Amino acid sequence: EVQLVESGGDLVQPGGSLRLSCAASGFIFRSHAMNWVRQAPGKGLEWLSHITAATSDTYHADSVKGRFTISRDNAKNSLYLQMNSLRDDDTAVYYCARGQHYAFDLWGQGTLVTVSS
Amino acid sequence: QSALTQPPSASGSPGQSVTISCTGTSSDVGAYNYVSWYQLHPGKAPKLIIYEVSERPSGVPDRFSGSKSGNMASLTVSGLQREDEADYSCSSYAGYFNWVFGGGTKLTVL
Numbered sequence: 001e002v003q004l005v006e007s008g009g010d011l012v013q014p015g016g017s018l019r020l021s022c023a024a025s026g027f028i029f030r031s032h033a034m035n036w037v038r039q040a041p042g043k044g045l046e047w048l049s050h051i052t053a054a055t056s057d058t059y060h061a062d063s064v065k066g067r068f069t070i071s072r073d074n075a076k077n078s079l080y081l082q083m084n085s086l087r088d089d090d091t092a093v094y095y096c097a098r099g100q101h102y103a104f105d106l107w108g109q110g111t112l113v114t115v116s117s
Numbered sequence: 118q119s120a121l122t123q124p125p126s127a128s129g130s131p132g133q134s135v136t137i138s139c140t141g142t143s144s145d146v147g148a149y150n151y152v153s154w155y156q157l158h159p160g161k162a163p164k165l166i167i168y169e170v171s172e173r174p175s176g177v178p179d180r181f182s183g184s185k186s187g188n189m190a191s192l193t194v195s196g197l198q199r200e201d202e203a204d205y206s207c208s209s210y211a212g213y214f215n216w217v218f219g220g221g222t223k224l225t226v227l
Binding site: 004035037043044045046047050052057059061095097100101102103104105106107108109110 | 162
């Protein structure tokens with residue numbers, strides 16, 4: 001089955017760190033660009049990070065640049081998001097999403113990150 | 118980048134058509150034919166329903182159609198069905214491997 005499964009979401013204090021993972025299956029992971037997208041409570045979707053397929057070049061939204069880092073391990077069919085210096089407004093459901101045709105054609109069900117003291 | 122602008126809500130009766138707008142700028146929607154639309158049901162993975170303005174992925178009913186004029190894109194759902202009730206979000210490529218989303222529209226089938 002073609003799917004993405006996120007994990008690693010948790011309750012973390014402001015200023016803390018967290019690493020999210022996304023396990024891919026059912027498709028050739030190394031051939032696809034990947035992304036992280038989040039949705040804060042009551043808000044719309046927000047694109048966060050993109051990593052290319054071939055060269056693993058990375059790009060981040062201004063809102064998380066310098067705090068979040070996207071990476072991938074093609075041998076493990078896995079995508080990661082290292083989140084540092086977390087703030088209250090980082091509280092959200094975090095999705096990994098496969099990139100295709102400049103869109104996001106496959107999504108996981110998300111993992112919840114709550115930043116609170 | 119600023120979020121794309123969508124109406125917070127839309128509604129229609131079964132069998133009717135409804136159109137949801139998505140307004141951006143000349144740097145995103147107006148600059149690229151890379152507008153996509155997503156259907157969101159609570160607790161489920163978001164689903165791509167339109168890409169490249171008007172293309173439908175395999176398995177998406179042709180009741181869903183997309184278009185664009187200038188800085189505004191639109192999603193039309195024809196022949197509304199109960200299962201179409203969901204949140205809909207637009208997205209646009211904004212250049213330099215950046216993307217922007219809309220705030221989402223809650224579609225209610227009356």
